[in-house]
Each structure stands twice: as C-alpha cells, then as structure tokens.
Amino acid sequence: MTQKVYKTPLKPAPEDARAxxxxxxxxxxxxxxxxxxxxxxxxxxxxxxxxDVTAVDYQDGxxxxxxxxxxxxxxxxxxxxxxxxxxxxxxxWETWVDVSDEAGARRAAATVSAVLQAIVGSAQGVA
Numbered sequence: 001m002t003q004k005v006y007k008t009p010l011k012p013a014p015e016d017a018r019a020x021x022x023x024x025x026x027x028x029x030x031x032x033x034x035x036x037x038x039x040x041x042x043x044x045x046x047x048x049x050x051x052d053v054t055a056v057d058y059q060d061g062x063x064x065x066x067x068x069x070x071x072x073x074x075x076x077x078x079x080x081x082x083x084x085x086x087x088x089x090x091x092x093w094e095t096w097v098d099v100s101d102e103a104g105a106r107r108a109a110a111t112v113s114a115v116l117q118a119i120v121g122s123a124q125g126v127a
Contacts, residue, residue, distance in 0.1 A: 004059040017047040035086035
C-alpha cells in the first residue's frame with residue numbers, strides 16, 4: 001500500500017515558517033514533537049537563508065524537509081531528514097551530470113569537489 005504524503009511549503013519569514021512547523025508537529029506524540037525540535041530549527045534557518053523549504057509529512061508520522069534554491073530549481077532538491085533522537089540530520093542531494101565527453105567529466109569532478117569543499121568550510125565555520 002502506498003503511503004500518503006503531505007507537503008506544506010513554508011512561508012518566507014523564519015518566524016512564520018517556524019509557527020507553521022510547530023503547528024504541524026503538535027499533531028505528533030510528545031516524544032516525536034521533542035525529537036523534531038532541531039529539524040524545525042534547521043528549517044527556520046534555511047528559510048532565513050532565502051531558500052524555498054517544504055515540510056514533507058508522511059502518513060506513518062515521519063517527516064523531512066525539501067529545500068530548493070529559488071533562482072535555480074534545476075539544481076535539484078536537497079532533502080533534510082533527522083535521526084530518531086533528533087540530534088542529527090542527513091542531507092541528501094541527487095542530480096544527474098552529463099559526462100559523455102571530457103568537459104562533462106571535468107564538470108562532474110568540479111561539482112563534487114565544490115560540494116566537498118563547501119562542507120569542509122561549513123564544518124570549520126567559514127562558509
């Protein structure tokens with residue numbers, strides 16, 4: 001059986017987005033509400049960065065975020081999911097790159113390198 005999915009685009013003001021998320025999360029049991037606190041905080045920060053964020057809620061009670069860069073939706077969606085305790089999150093980005101020629105292979109390598117360098121910079125508080 002296919003699970004129902006509910007998507008809620010978040011409002012562009014961080015405070016409004018946070019209120020939306022808190023309202024959605026109040027439908028969960030108290031333990032799940034508490035575990036989702038940090039993911040809701042991440043969502044508000046993503047909105048503050050000017051990104052389009054959609055809260056995705058599944059029928060089984062799980063939730064995640066879908067994040068898009070507004071001027072470049074063709075870059076794809078980054079999915080943000082949380083662990084069971086809510087103390088960690090997983091970031092996933094899936095995209096296809098044409099590597100049918102040498103220039104494409106270089107673009108693919110440059111993209112991977114840029115993403116990893118950005119992660120290093122972010123981890124060091126630079127980005």
